[in-house]
Amino acid sequence: MPATPMSIFDQQLDQNSANYATLTPVSFLERSAQVYPKRTAIVHGTLRRSWLETWQRCRRLASALQGLGIKAGETVSIIAPNIPEHYEAHFAVPMSGAVLNSINTRLDPEAVAFIMEHAETRVLLVDREFSTVVSRALKLMPRKPIVIDIDDPQYEGGELIGQMRYEELLAKGDEQFIYTPPDDEWRAISLNYTSGTTGNPKGVVYHHRGAYLNALSNIVSWGMTEKPVYLWTLPMFHCNGWCFPWALAAVSGTNVCLRHVRVEPIFELIRKEGVDHFCGAPIVLNMLNGGPQALKEGIEHKVKVMTAGAAPPASVIEGMEALGFSVTHVYGLTETYGPSVVCAWKGEWDELSLTERARLKSRQGVKAPMLEGLMVADPVTLEPVPADGITIGEIMMRGNLVMRGYLKNPSASEEAFAGGWFHSGDLAVCHPDNYIEIKDRSKDVIISGGENISSIEVEDILYRHPKVREAAVVARPDEKWGETPCAFIDASGEVTAEEIIEFCRANMAHFKVPKTVVFGELPKTSTGKIQKYLLRNRTKEL
Amino acid sequence: MPATPMSIFDQQLDQNSANYATLTPVSFLERSAQVYPKRTAIVHGTLRRSWLETWQRCRRLASALQGLGIKAGETVSIIAPNIPEHYEAHFAVPMSGAVLNSINTRLDPEAVAFIMEHAETRVLLVDREFSTVVSRALKLMPRKPIVIDIDDPQYEGGELIGQMRYEELLAKGDEQFIYTPPDDEWRAISLNYTSGTTGNPKGVVYHHRGAYLNALSNIVSWGMTEKPVYLWTLPMFHCNGWCFPWALAAVSGTNVCLRHVRVEPIFELIRKEGVDHFCGAPIVLNMLNGGPQALKEGIEHKVKVMTAGAAPPASVIEGMEALGFSVTHVYGLTETYGPSVVCAWKGEWDELSLTERARLKSRQGVKAPMLEGLMVADPVTLEPVPADGITIGEIMMRGNLVMRGYLKNPSASEEAFAGGWFHSGDLAVCHPDNYIEIKDRSKDVIISGGENISSIEVEDILYRHPKVREAAVVARPDEKWGETPCAFIDASGEVTAEEIIEFCRANMAHFKVPKTVVFGELPKTSTGKIQKYLLRNRTKEL
Known part of the structure; x- marks a missing residue:
């Protein structure tokens, strides 16, 4: 008997299979297949598959993965662009009990090998486009995973490097496979490696509960309930596409695939497929703004764009609005399932x-x-x-x-x-x-003479200079001040260090003005982030 | 050491206060107050309160309830119409750790007393309109709760019967009260008694997790993300207003209160407050359809209506569509947090x-x-x-x-x-x-000569008869057939039993045709459900 009297509400009102189910985004897919079996789930060029077909393929893949010997809590990695197989993996891998590890397609063989070693990958799904990098990565690995080739007929190039093709694996699977939900919603659903501006990437573990809830969070905050048509401009390997594979299943929307982020197909798909939602870094939006006028005409429906990674500049917002696109700015990290902070817009x-x-x-x-x-x-x-x-x-x-x-x-x-x-x-x-x-x-703050200088603040002002295409400001060691701001600039056209410094002096407190200006291209990670640690190293050689 | 090797994903990746929070709809209110402090949360006649004010009042109420000695897992009951205090109770009572028991305002004193005895109510919040019934109920109770009067200045009548007024209680509370979320999302949040077509009502226990998830389920299935303006036609004592108090907080919408469901104020509030969502039984929709034409004019925005309790007849749908209202049909029970089944509409x-x-x-x-x-x-x-x-x-x-x-x-x-x-x-x-x-x-099925007859099917056909206002079909004991269908009809205008039987013979299999037809008003529960068990009793006396 407990020492304190128990509330009447804690007596004989326990969990059972009638009144409790673990949260998992797989349930979204199952429901879409039941309720909207014929609705288009996925479009990839000339290929269209319904929610029922997608569910059946996922059941096949899950059972086939188990057939390969995959056990609960083991890792299945994938290196692929935003194509249907990548979408299917977001459901089928968890359905098999395994954990999905979607690898950044821009990494070099060493990084790919590091990740798969660290993740203890048992099975790797790889698209032909990345066969060269992956072949090299596999050579570096003492324990090699089973390799399955995604052989997309709509892509030419690359090689088949695995034991079998994805479709052959599916053929071994059971379309009537009975999926068992996780016994605990805290179980891992996916593993995403940070891009790591310094050192080795870290493996971030997501669980079924969080994936379920962030999918809903996206839907509620972005208003995605009216059967959205979502274009896959954002890589699925980024925080599981910010959990949008699961969000789309929750609202039975349509996924429009895109192998390469290019201006023409984006506008074409917006028009042809009625795309009304997509995500992208401000640089993608800028690319669209800069596209030929002819491509932009004839879009008559509302399009919502979600952007993150950097604040969208006024020019980007203006260009998007001219197209009738509305931009939502979000923020998050791999560690927070992608966007977990949103610049909620107010009507006023x-x-x-x-x-x-x-x-x-x-x-x-x-x-x-x-x-x-x-x-x-x-x-x-x-x-x-x-x-x-x-x-x-x-x-x-x-x-x-x-x-x-x-x-x-x-x-x-x-x-x-x-x-x-x-x-x-x-x-x-x-x-x-x-x-x-x-x-x-926090590691990018410059401390000069005891004053903190925000590198972003200085960069923001540099970006206003008409000749500055890209800018990064880092700390340069200094005997007198401890550190001083050093600006690295990728300029468009002729401009001198003196002009830049003069411009800064006119626009910011003098202690914040870069003491050094270096011109040239800026080093970046595979996800396009400027590698400030490399720039900091360079300042020591100046 | 465990006998089987543990997955790498189950090692040192435990829950902590950074990565796990119990689900509770109280978090929705807190967020609305943070993000949209000035937005109107609630409208009640001339009264308007913002989300910040509502949050502060809930903090006060929660702390004041604790001040009254309320402990975690005890019951706070409320008998009130759809007014701001009822809305606040949906958050403040759980914030105090207590369980909210919202009592049907149409019950008689015996039923009210039964419920509060069974729920072990410690505090009762009561609106003046129900002072007579509640006074009688309290007389029947050996252990009386602390009674707090809701003294709505916009209502005349009734009496103050409690120890203090709601606003006095609030004044004792702390606006800066720090709310502690439940230690377990399985904890009870509310207690709703079934209307009970037979016997004593049963107390249905909801938990924080379910309340949170059904609020989201409503939002996703009804597309309520764009700051809805929701009219409180559906009683909050019905399955906690189908969880809409919590859904509205999740999307920072506006609650428009309504003390009595009447045609004029409904149309007026739709126009004046821009109401775009409301819920109601088909009979409410019918009442609106039948309203004077002048009231219906000038509504230019889209209005969404959710209906349950009975299938909306074609005439109701037609009338609603003529007004530009779109009707969603849902189904559920007290035991399923209200609507858990939805007639999801397909564009085709x-x-x-x-x-x-x-x-x-x-x-x-x-x-x-x-x-x-x-x-x-x-x-x-x-x-x-x-x-x-x-x-x-x-x-x-x-x-x-x-x-x-x-x-x-x-x-x-x-x-x-x-x-x-x-x-x-x-x-x-x-x-x-x-x-x-x-x-x-299941208990309404009629088994006649070994054949099952659906009482609803027979009623549906009876409803098509122009003179039938309401109909209920039940089993009448029969020596030869076991049971035969017996129709109770509330008719508008003159019609004979023979005419009804003739109409049925022309429209259904002969074994389903009622053998007996009885005219007169139909007995109903406090929530408007026809009490078939009373009709079944009557058949024994025929």
Whole structure:
């Protein structure tokens, strides 16, 4: 008998299979197949498959993976563009009990090998386009996975390097396979490696519960309930496509595949397939803005665009609006299932000037509907900063949209979760309206003469210079000041260091003005992030 | 050490306060207050309160309830119409750790007393309109709760019967009260008594997880993401207003209160407040259809209506469409948090004739997005019936939208959950497209000469007779046939039993034709359900 009297509500009202089910996004697919069996689930060039067909293929794949000997809690990796097989893997791999590891297609063989070794990959699904890189990666691996070739008839090139083709594997599977939901919604569903601006990538573990909830969070915050037609511009290997494979199944929408992010097919698919939702970094939106006028004509329906990775500049927003596209700015990290913060737009802002709207939209925003906690706080005391738009702190999140942790790296997990909050490593302010705005990565802050300088703030001003195409500002060691800001600039046309410095002096506090300016192309990661640690190394040689 | 090797994904990737939060709909309110502090949360006549004000009032109420000595897992009851205090109770009571028991305002004193005794109510919030009934109920109770008066200045009549007013209680509370989420999302959030067509009502226990998920399920299936303006025609005491108090907070919409369901204020609020969503039984829709033409004019925005309790007849759908309202038919029970089945509409049906659309829409449909399982099956073997639209079985549900069980009634819970499915007691068929359609309550089936007769099927045909206002068909004991169908009819205008029988013979198989026809008003429960058990009793006296 318990020592304290139990509430009447805690007596004989236990969980059973009638009143409790583990949350898993696989249930979304099953429902779409039941309710909308004939509706188009996926379009890939000339190929169209319904929700029922997709479900049946996933049942086949799940059972075939088990047939290969895959057991619960083992890893299946995939290296593929945004094609139907990649979508299917998001359901079939968890249905088999395994964990999906979608690998960045831009990585070099060493990184691919590192990831598969670390993930202990048992089966690898690989598209022909990446056969060269993968062949090299496999050579580096002592324990090789079973390799399955995705042999997309709509792509020419590459080689078949595996034991069998994807379709052959499917043929071995059972279309009537009975899927068993996870016994615990905390079980891993996927494994995503950080792009790692420094050092080896870390393996971020997602669970069924979080995948389910972030799919819903996307739907609620982006208003995706009316059978959306979603274009796959965002790679599925990015935080599982920000959980959109699962979100699309939850609303029985249509997935429009795209092997390569190019202007022409994007506009063509928007028109032809009625695409009304897509995601992309501001650079993708810029690319669309810069596309030929003829391509842009004849789009009469509303298109919603979600962007992240950098604040969308006013020019990008303006160009998108001219096309009738509305841009939502979101923010997140691999560790938070992709977008977990959204710049929730308020109707009263519609009337503001473009500049003002761009300023408001450049902020990262507020917590997404299903994120539990978001704050900007002192990383040591965890005391939130005042909502004054000035005081800088670290962005921290908590709740069901935060990863389980880093695979086989308890010390990194512990550090990331210090004090019961996930430490993003991004520095921000909190505005009086509770919207947060990123000022810098914590390791990118420049400390000059005891003053903190936000590299992003200096970069923002550099970007306003008409000759600056890309800019990155890092700390350069300095005997007198400790550090000084050093600007690396990819310029369009002729411009001198003196002109840049003069421009900065006219637009910012003098202690923030770069003391050094270096011109040239900027080094980037496979996901397009500028590698500031390489630039910092370079400053030591200046 | 475990005997079998543990997956790498089950090592050192545990739950902590950074990556796990219990699901509770209270988090929706907190977020709305943070993100949309100034947006209107609630409108009640001339009163308007923002999300921040609502949150602050809920914090006050929760802390004041604790101040009254309320402990976790105790019951707070409320008897009130759809007014702001009732909305606040949906958050503040769970925030205090207590369980909300919203009592049907149409019950008699005995039933109210029975419920509060059974629920062990510690605090009762009561609106003046119900002071007479409640005073009588309290007299019947040996252990009386603390009574708090809701003293709505916009209502005249009734008396103050409690220890203090709601606003006085609030004044004792702390606006900065720090709310502690439940330590387990399985904890009870509310207690709703079945209307009970037979015997004593049963107390259905909801948990935080289910309330959270059904709120989302409503949003996803009804497309409620664009800041809906929701009119409170559906009583909040019905399955917690089908979980819409929580859904509205999740999307930061606006709640428009309504003390009495009357045609004039409904049309006025649709126009004045821009109401775009409301729920109501077909009889409410019919009432609107029958309203004066002048009231209906000038509504230019889209209005969505959700209906349940009976299939909306073609005439109701037609009338609603003429107003520009679109009707969604849902189905559920108190035991399933209200609507857990939805007649999901398919675009391709838009082109069909009104009759055909009404036929499709009269079906109960498919599982709601967050319901795990729905089937029509043999109640003993649990074998699903074939999807032929003919074979009758019992509707069964499973998953997170099914209650924890019946309070202090383990045998009823066990019976309801037999075989790991919730047995609804409703009989239905499953159509080839997987949509289910109710044919009868299991106890309402008439077995005549060994043939099953669906009382609903016979009633549907009776309703087509122009003189039939309401009809109910029940079994009458018969020496020869075992039972025969007996029709009770509330007629408009003159009509004879012979005419009714003749009409039936022309429209249904002869064994289904009522052998007896009785005219007169039909007995109903407080929620408007026809009490067939009373009619069955009457047949014994015929």
